[in-house]
Amino acid sequence: xxxxxxxxxxxxLALVSWNTMAVRGGENWPQFRGxxxxxxxxxxxxxxxxxxxxxxxxxxxxxxxxxSSPVVWDQQIWMTTASQDGKELGAACVDxxxxxxxxxxxxFKIATPQYCHPMNSYGTPTPVLERGRxxxxxxxxxxxxxxxxxxKPLWTRQDFACNHFRGPASSPIVVDDLLVLTFDGVDVxxxxxxxxxxxxxxxxxxxxxxxDTDDTDYHKAYSTPALISVQGQQQLVSPSAGATIAYIPQTxxxxxxxxxxxxxxxxxxxxxxxxxxxxxxxGGYQLFAVRPDGRxxxxxxxxxxxxxxxxxxxxxxxxRGGRLFMISDAxxxxxxxxxxxxxxxxxxxxxxxxxxPLYAEGRIYFFGEEGEVPVVAAADExxxxxxxxxxxxxxxxxxxxxxxxxxxxxxHLYRIGKAPEK
Numbered sequence: 001x002x003x004x005x006x007x008x009x010x011x012x013l014a015l016v017s018w019n020t021m022a023v024r025g026g027e028n029w030p031q032f033r034g035x036x037x038x039x040x041x042x043x044x045x046x047x048x049x050x051x052x053x054x055x056x057x058x059x060x061x062x063x064x065x066x067x068s069s070p071v072v073w074d075q076q077i078w079m080t081t082a083s084q085d086g087k088e089l090g091a092a093c094v095d096x097x098x099x100x101x102x103x104x105x106x107x108f109k110i111a112t113p114q115y116c117h118p119m120n121s122y123g124t125p126t127p128v129l130e131r132g133r134x135x136x137x138x139x140x141x142x143x144x145x146x147x148x149x150x151x152k153p154l155w156t157r158q159d160f161a162c163n164h165f166r167g168p169a170s171s172p173i174v175v176d177d178l179l180v181l182t183f184d185g186v187d188v189x190x191x192x193x194x195x196x197x198x199x200x201x202x203x204x205x206x207x208x209x210x211x212d213t214d215d216t217d218y219h220k221a222y223s224t225p226a227l228i229s230v231q232g233q234q235q236l237v238s239p240s241a242g243a244t245i246a247y248i249p250q251t252x253x254x255x256x257x258x259x260x261x262x263x264x265x266x267x268x269x270x271x272x273x274x275x276x277x278x279x280x281x282x283g284g285y286q287l288f289a290v291r292p293d294g295r296x297x298x299x300x301x302x303x304x305x306x307x308x309x310x311x312x313x314x315x316x317x318x319x320r321g322g323r324l325f326m327i328s329d330a331x332x333x334x335x336x337x338x339x340x341x342x343x344x345x346x347x348x349x350x351x352x353x354x355x356x357p358l359y360a361e362g363r364i365y366f367f368g369e370e371g372e373v374p375v376v377a378a379a380d381e382x383x384x385x386x387x388x389x390x391x392x393x394x395x396x397x398x399x400x401x402x403x404x405x406x407x408x409x410x411x412h413l414y415r416i417g418k419a420p421e422k
Contacts, residue, residue, distance in 0.1 A: 029072040029399040032126040032171040032224055033268055033356060039318055040359040041400040048363065048375055049386045050416050057404060057415040058099030062092065066123025067395035070406045070413065072096060073129040076148060077406055080136055082123030086113030089122060089138045091146060094413055096401045103151035108142040116167030126171040135179055139168020143181060145199060155199035163187045169222035169266065175249040178202060180225060184240050186216035191238060193252060205252035209242040218263040226269040228276065230292045237276055239265035244278050246292060259299045260285045267316040273338055275304055277317060277324060287311040289341060305341030310334055316356040318364055320378050327353045327366050333376060347382045349374055356397040367394035
């Protein structure tokens with residue numbers, strides 16, 4: 001007699017499988033800020049304290065200069081790579097268990113790269129990973145899809161126009177069968193969606209933002225869009241200089257916009273409590289919350305609150321229930337009431353911070369440009385749990401693999417975890 005499981009049994013098995021994966025920390029980390037694009041992990045047992053001689057499972061040197069965050073699928077860790085001068089752009093794949101470099105390939109050779117500010121790199125956009133495919137983006141210098149087994153290109157594009165002026169930084173995201181790219185330069189500002197299997201353009205949408213100044217330096221941005229669902233409809237929320245715009249991802253049609261002002265927007269938006277949390281970076285609203293159920297220009301009707309005191313311009317936030325946690329460029333940690341925008345507490349640590357933080361088991365890890373890694377409690381009162389020092393500084397945001405941290409410093413890739421007991 002064949003056993004046919006009931007729908008309830010199937011659901012129970014699915015929940016058991018999910019919970020088991022959560023306990024083991026076996027999630028893939030396929031894109032910037034992780035599987036849910038929120039900087040949070042289900043992994044348990046991540047080390048709180050670590051250093052160059054403490055809880056380092058392996059350390060692998062990386063050539064060149066590239067700030068893209070590592071992404072993980074099964075046992076592979078992928079990152080973009082770039083030469084200091086930007087004339088060679090490619091990717092590296094590292095075995096997560098051993099730290100051995102499996103692939104190190106040059107995908108694009110650029111005869112005359114655009115200028116890149118020393119704070120930035122030619123390999124800053126974070127790749128997107130799927131089973132068998134990795135999508136690389138270097139802004140106007142090129143976009144490619146590689147086979148993850150062979151590191152051979154499946155398709156490439158180098159025909160998009162944009163003057164990044166200070167270098168590219170916006171990461172691509174995958175939405176169903178589309179690879180969405182962001183180009184916010186000093187000359188043009190638009191989004192483009194490609195067929196992820198072929199690389200062909202499906203749609204392209206100019207932003208049509210009216211700026212407050214003719215100084216084109218104030219027209220550029222570096223943001224990565226966030227995919228949310230509102231009343232059963234997908235929205236692609238994309239901050240830019242001067243405005244934040246939500247699009248229908250399948251067509252590029254605009255849903256709503258907020259004239260938020262600012263320039264150099266870089267943080268990835270977050271969604272919760274019926275609100276989208278957006279950073280407009282330098283100037284403008286800086287950090288604000290908007291109800292995403294409007295249509296058209298909702299600046300005067302749907303902005304719930306604004307927060308400007310020590311808001312970060314580069315790193316993204318952590319949203320835990322009714323609290324937002326963040327760190328400013330100058331090292332001020334803030335806890336903000338996510339529903340009202342009121343400050344709960346602030347603490348100045350000092351230092352410079354660009355990477356986005358990570359949440360795990362009630363703790364938040366921050367990553368400084370000089371290698372400091374403070375760990376604080378995600379609570380209504382400030383509590384420093386550890387103050388670590390590692391490597392030569394972090395511009396890339398963290399990833400997680402099997403209950404361990406995957407950290408890219410300026411020169412090395414680390415796996416930080418508790419060594420197995422002998």
